[in-house]
Amino acid sequence: MRPSQESLPKKTLYDIMVEDNGKEYYTSYKGCRKWFDILNECVFGNKLPFFDKVFIDKQRKHNALFCYDKETKENDLMLNTHYKSEKVFVLVMAHEMIHLFQLIYDEPLGHGVSFFIWKENLQIHKIILSKEI
Numbered sequence: 001m002r003p004s005q006e007s008l009p010k011k012t013l014y015d016i017m018v019e020d021n022g023k024e025y026y027t028s029y030k031g032c033r034k035w036f037d038i039l040n041e042c043v044f045g046n047k048l049p050f051f052d053k054v055f056i057d058k059q060r061k062h063n064a065l066f067c068y069d070k071e072t073k074e075n076d077l078m079l080n081t082h083y084k085s086e087k088v089f090v091l092v093m094a095h096e097m098i099h100l101f102q103l104i105y106d107e108p109l110g111h112g113v114s115f116f117i118w119k120e121n122l123q124i125h126k127i128i129l130s131k132e133i
Contacts, residue, residue, distance in 0.1 A: 021086075022084075024082050024085070025083045025088070026082045029056070032077075035090055043122065049104070051100065053075075054076070054078075058081050059079070063092045064079050064096050065078040070109070077096055091127055098129075
């Protein structure tokens with residue numbers, strides 16, 4: 001069952017969120033874990049476990065890919081080796097974490113209502129939610 005909006009944190013990413021400085025961001029496990037922990041605390045109320053596996057590899061068609069087994073809830077996150085900026089990386093992480101939330105809380109997976117319900121909450125944190133990130 002989805003946690004209530006009241007149980008989600010009121011702390012914002014305003015002071016933490018990076019500006020888009022145009023510098024390319026090179027993906028690392030450490031950076032992935034750092035931003036996962038920040039987003040999990042500020043946006044998801046620490047309701048998410050970390051991804052089961054994280055792969056960093058050149059993605060040709062996607063910035064990232066969330067793969068899962070709906071029955072076992074095992075999941076993998078595949079990230080690109082680099083992004084246009086750190087801000088873009090954070091947007092991608094938030095996007096993929098919504099998919100993880102959908103899986104964990106048995107919501108319909110994909111870019112439907114249970115995905116876009118996060119739009120307002122993420123706007124508070126200066127994160128633009130899009131199904132094409």
